[in-house]
Amino acid sequence: MDDATHSTQAQAPADWPYRSTSLTPADAERMAKLEHTVWFEVVPGATAEEVVREFDYDRGGAVEINAGDRVGMTPTSDPPLVGIYGAFDMHLSVPAADGGVTRLPMNGLTWVGVHPDHRRRGILSSMMTEHLHGIYASGESAIAGLWAAEVGIYGRYGYGPASLEVMLELSSGTDLKAPEHIAAAAEGIETHMAPAHTDEATAAIHALQVQAAEHTLGTATRPERIARWWFEDFPKARGNKEQRQVVFATRGGTPVGYALLRRTSEWDDHNNPGGEMRVAEMGAVDAPSLLALATRLLSFDLISKVKFYARSTDDALVWWAGGPRSSSMKVTDALWVRIVDVPRALAERGYAAPCDVVIEVKDEVCSWNAGRWRLGVDADGIGRCEATDDPADLELGVQVLGSAYLGGRSIASQASAGWVVEHRAGSVRELSRAMRADTEP
Numbered sequence: 001m002d003d004a005t006h007s008t009q010a011q012a013p014a015d016w017p018y019r020s021t022s023l024t025p026a027d028a029e030r031m032a033k034l035e036h037t038v039w040f041e042v043v044p045g046a047t048a049e050e051v052v053r054e055f056d057y058d059r060g061g062a063v064e065i066n067a068g069d070r071v072g073m074t075p076t077s078d079p080p081l082v083g084i085y086g087a088f089d090m091h092l093s094v095p096a097a098d099g100g101v102t103r104l105p106m107n108g109l110t111w112v113g114v115h116p117d118h119r120r121r122g123i124l125s126s127m128m129t130e131h132l133h134g135i136y137a138s139g140e141s142a143i144a145g146l147w148a149a150e151v152g153i154y155g156r157y158g159y160g161p162a163s164l165e166v167m168l169e170l171s172s173g174t175d176l177k178a179p180e181h182i183a184a185a186a187e188g189i190e191t192h193m194a195p196a197h198t199d200e201a202t203a204a205i206h207a208l209q210v211q212a213a214e215h216t217l218g219t220a221t222r223p224e225r226i227a228r229w230w231f232e233d234f235p236k237a238r239g240n241k242e243q244r245q246v247v248f249a250t251r252g253g254t255p256v257g258y259a260l261l262r263r264t265s266e267w268d269d270h271n272n273p274g275g276e277m278r279v280a281e282m283g284a285v286d287a288p289s290l291l292a293l294a295t296r297l298l299s300f301d302l303i304s305k306v307k308f309y310a311r312s313t314d315d316a317l318v319w320w321a322g323g324p325r326s327s328s329m330k331v332t333d334a335l336w337v338r339i340v341d342v343p344r345a346l347a348e349r350g351y352a353a354p355c356d357v358v359i360e361v362k363d364e365v366c367s368w369n370a371g372r373w374r375l376g377v378d379a380d381g382i383g384r385c386e387a388t389d390d391p392a393d394l395e396l397g398v399q400v401l402g403s404a405y406l407g408g409r410s411i412a413s414q415a416s417a418g419w420v421v422e423h424r425a426g427s428v429r430e431l432s433r434a435m436r437a438d439t440e441p
Helices: 024-038 123-138 181-188 200-215 224-230 289-299 316-320 342-348 398-406 412-415 427-435
Strands: 019-021 062-066 081-095 101-114 143-147 160-161 164-171 188-194 245-251 252-264 273-283 304-310 330-333 336-339 355-362 371-377 383-387 393-396 418-421
Touching: 019 081, 019 123, 024 062, 024 081, 062 123, 062 164, 081 123, 081 143, 081 188, 081 200, 101 123, 123 143, 123 342, 143 181, 160 398, 164 188, 164 316, 181 289, 181 393, 188 200, 188 289, 200 224, 200 252, 200 273, 200 418, 252 342, 273 289, 289 304, 336 342, 336 398, 342 371, 342 383, 342 398, 355 398, 355 427, 371 427, 393 398, 393 412, 393 427, 412 418, 412 427, 418 427
Parallel strands: 101 143, 273 304, 355 393
Antiparallel strands: 019 062, 062 081, 081 101, 143 336, 160 336, 164 304, 164 330, 188 245, 245 252, 252 273, 355 371, 371 383, 393 418
């Protein structure tokens, strides 16, 4: 653990004018000021305390500078922040040994920002090193994850894109052609709509998201303590937009699914309705529940199109609607995964086939991962991973393992792109088949 607890500030040049600092709720004003400067997305009507209230002070940190007085700037008693990062204690659904999914702790990176005047001066590298070393030292999770605002940044710190996110656009009234037994089961499911911001609604949403994650590979679930804040609308910021709504699906009174939505009103020159519905998040415990939810969402009055976000590339909705061309399918990268503790992370997930390979891992940020590891998987899909001095069968960067961790982006496909070096013939195929999942995350 010595590497994990080594101060990143001690590694900085002697004349580095910055210093790492911890944060408390008393720093709300300067946190919000930096947040607004970095992202230039001000929420009208929200106080500084409301802007930062989801921040976890035990998992985040910042960088400040003693800049002195500058032209046109108001002097402050506290040094200004020039960098900040935060994290959530999340869970991620990964492949299980039995072919299903299992949920593992994941440190979810968020709030990452560097002041525009202080970019390319080592601040981001300092914070990322501090963040990843802190995760390892705490032992709270073997993996970290994030959604990347810019794709060119996080590969440098060992993150790899592990899943794809699909947006489906369907015309209102689209007839979803599901198999007869699924359609028949969906008929017994009831749906109703409610405001999403209430305590009752947010509690139900959180419970359903966790339930759906137990059946849905690649789902990242937020911590319960911030679920109440996640969907709150500020009236001044919302303006004339509809307050966010949720549609619940129930079977015999038991909740089995949910969909978060917002509608936008629009009319053409002939006074015909052409509204749009955006479904930001939808979770269901089984296929009939998903079908019942989607059918209800496609039946709203005054809506001409429905956009479903955060779906997977092999989502049932795609094929019930007739395929990618019928659903105007758009794909982008979703979750980026970072392996923080290689032997633990590889032992905690399940595998689709036996394998016995020695992997040489390259990791410049988390040095404890660098070296050779023997991954052995038995016939039941249970893996063990230990350090070894045996010759490497294949060689790869830690970001390659992160990309393959959810079972979607294969080791073989990354090898064909040059990211893996094979030393023993057949070892790439062996590891690739073992790490693949039955469905796309």
